[in-house]
Amino acid sequence: MCVTRRDFIKTTGVLGACALCCLPGFSQRSKFSAEPYTCEDELPTKFQLDVCTICQLNCVQCPTRQIRDENNHYGYMRFKDFKKFVDTNRVTAVELSSKGEIFLNPELLDIIKYAHKKNIILTAYSGVNGNDISDDVAEALVKYQIRDIQFSIDGASQEIYSLYRIGGDFDKVIANIKKINALKTKYNSEFPKMTWKYIMFGHNVCDMVKAKQMADELGMSMYYSTNNIPDYSPLTKKDHNFIKKVTKKEKYFLGFKTDLDVVKSEVCNTLFNVPQISYNGQLLGCCCNNYSFYKANAFETDLMTVLNNPDYLYSKRMITGQVPDDTSNPCSRCFAYKNMKKKGSFICA
Numbered sequence: 001m002c003v004t005r006r007d008f009i010k011t012t013g014v015l016g017a018c019a020l021c022c023l024p025g026f027s028q029r030s031k032f033s034a035e036p037y038t039c040e041d042e043l044p045t046k047f048q049l050d051v052c053t054i055c056q057l058n059c060v061q062c063p064t065r066q067i068r069d070e071n072n073h074y075g076y077m078r079f080k081d082f083k084k085f086v087d088t089n090r091v092t093a094v095e096l097s098s099k100g101e102i103f104l105n106p107e108l109l110d111i112i113k114y115a116h117k118k119n120i121i122l123t124a125y126s127g128v129n130g131n132d133i134s135d136d137v138a139e140a141l142v143k144y145q146i147r148d149i150q151f152s153i154d155g156a157s158q159e160i161y162s163l164y165r166i167g168g169d170f171d172k173v174i175a176n177i178k179k180i181n182a183l184k185t186k187y188n189s190e191f192p193k194m195t196w197k198y199i200m201f202g203h204n205v206c207d208m209v210k211a212k213q214m215a216d217e218l219g220m221s222m223y224y225s226t227n228n229i230p231d232y233s234p235l236t237k238k239d240h241n242f243i244k245k246v247t248k249k250e251k252y253f254l255g256f257k258t259d260l261d262v263v264k265s266e267v268c269n270t271l272f273n274v275p276q277i278s279y280n281g282q283l284l285g286c287c288c289n290n291y292s293f294y295k296a297n298a299f300e301t302d303l304m305t306v307l308n309n310p311d312y313l314y315s316k317r318m319i320t321g322q323v324p325d326d327t328s329n330p331c332s333r334c335f336a337y338k339n340m341k342k343k344g345s346f347i348c349a
């Protein structure tokens, strides 16, 4: 395991540590280094694997539709690819991040079981719609201790929920959550912890109180976010005052397009420490990359080569403000990078 120079000096009190840099496992790499990796110990061990880009819903502002449609990028991660990836690399945790719905991957059960066998922590925190969860998979979520699942449910009734989640069935989602809760009781398990993510629109503020009550009854925590595109079903000043009362927060998450600090600390940072890989091995970088792929494939090439892809390193340098914008780079099209550039506020390398 790598020890950073700072950690080494802290634990040993040795300031002149330069002579020790060549020892195995010693790395001077900083958290947001945009330098190429030089040894396997430096590589990340946590990944976001996009296990399925297919979705049964047609949400009004689906953020992932663009990259899927532009590249005809529809599919799911095969178990054999997942197995090869985790067998070949040092993997400690996987976020089942998805540009579609993870539960539509027909090999998800095998993926969950194998991850458990390899002691890999699984989460699905970036969001599921939860409309279709088979009994087998629901049981596996509990039995194999998936840590967190975040359900995107923007309403407390079919009428309101389906205004945005087109094609979604509110009752089916709630039934699936109850099914998981019954299994948690059966297995006496605290996992998976479940969160109700509520994107607040002008049209669903009316359901917020009921949603909170239902979440409490279902043992779920609430996560509120505003809509990323404020022109669609906008919130009025009156809505904002009401939201502050319901959420009991003066400030709440304003969505990735508005809250640059959050996107920098929770999304851009993943380029360095939790890279995202698509279902077929293509490197995506971060979960907000809805623009284009890096020309690197983690199922065909070794991880060090993949993560040392020149365009990928250039992205890291762009978002740390070390190099100018390159319009062919995925980050160049991203709202977060545009915002950073405008404000001159980059990630601190």
Ligand code: SF4
Pocket (backbone or CB within 6 Å): 055, 056, 057, 058, 059, 061, 062, 063, 064, 065, 099, 100, 101, 128, 129
């Ligand atoms: S559930 Fe997610 S992936 Fe599916 S259409 Fe809605 S926003 Fe897009």
Ligand code: SF4
Pocket (backbone or CB within 6 Å): 263, 267, 268, 269, 271, 285, 286, 287, 288, 289, 290, 315, 319, 330, 331, 334, 335, 336, 337
């Ligand atoms: S600038 Fe955008 S695409 Fe690039 S790492 Fe940050 S959020 Fe991802």
